[in-house]
Amino acid sequence: DAKTTQPPSMDCAEGRAANLPCNHSTISGNEYVYWYRQIHSQGPQYIIHGLKNNETNEMASLIITEDRKSSTLILPHATLRDTAVYYCIVTWYKLSFGAGTTVTVRA
Amino acid sequence: GAVVSQHPSRVICKSGTSVKIECRSLDFQATTMFWYRQFPKQSLMLMATSNEGSKATYEQGVEKDKFLINHASLTLSTLTVTSAHPEDSSFYICSAKVDTYEQYFGPGTRLTVT
Numbered sequence: 398d399a400k401t402t403q404p405p406s407m408d409c410a411e412g413r414a415a416n417l418p419c420n421h422s423t424i425s426g427n428e429y430v431y432w433y434r435q436i437h438s439q440g441p442q443y444i445i446h447g448l449k450n451n452e453t454n455e456m457a458s459l460i461i462t463e464d465r466k467s468s469t470l471i472l473p474h475a476t477l478r479d480t481a482v483y484y485c486i487v488t489w490y491k492l493s494f495g496a497g498t499t500v501t502v503r504a
Numbered sequence: 505g506a507v508v509s510q511h512p513s514r515v516i517c518k519s520g521t522s523v524k525i526e527c528r529s530l531d532f533q534a535t536t537m538f539w540y541r542q543f544p545k546q547s548l549m550l551m552a553t554s555n556e557g558s559k560a561t562y563e564q565g566v567e568k569d570k571f572l573i574n575h576a577s578l579t580l581s582t583l584t585v586t587s588a589h590p591e592d593s594s595f596y597i598c599s600a601k602v603d604t605y606e607q608y609f610g611p612g613t614r615l616t617v618t
Binding site: 429433435438439440441442443446484491492493494495496497 | 508510538540547548549550553595597599605606607608609610611612614
């Protein structure tokens with residue numbers, strides 16, 4: 398599976414959009430981009446996934462660059478409950494978790 | 505989204521005993537389930553892939569005789585930690601594939617070996 402690079406941490410203000418970047422320059426043609434998050438001491442929660450088109454669901458939007466070498470997860474209106482570790486994973490089958498980005502939403 | 509449960513949520517056992525953790529898909533059938541382990545302040549590490557009706561596939565470095573996995577039905581996979589030792593204390597999390605693309609996680613089981 399292709400490796401991903403995410404910033405270790407970021408802060409964002411409650412009510413504002415949170416944009417989480419992820420680099421995956423070695424992604425191959427059949428690999429999807431997945432985003433999960435883990436709130437402390439809980440199992441990871443699925444957020445969204447995509448192949449090459451931008452995707453949106455009730456939780457977030459996923460923007461994938463045309464060359465697929467990077468992506469951005471957008472939480473449109475961050476709340477305190479969005480404080481978590483966010484994982485960007487590139488795979489066609491098994492999910493391998495890196496260090497992720499610790500997102501802290503501040504009031 | 506699909507719901508995955510784990511039982512128990514917390515367990516304390518004595519060194520040398522065995523502990524069984526159950527993972528169930530509540531509202532869907534899962535032909536493939538995964539088991540992960542997470543130590544404090546670390547990320548999840550994949551231990552094994554479990555396919556219904558066949559032997560589990562273990563990741564490199566995971567002892568298959570110590571971590572017994574059974575996936576006897578489309579809704580249940582079990583992980584048994586045999587002869588547990590304090591270094592096996594960890595957060596064990598299972599997940600289940602809903603379809604080709606989506607995978608949902610259980611809430612995790614906190615194992616403490618004394």
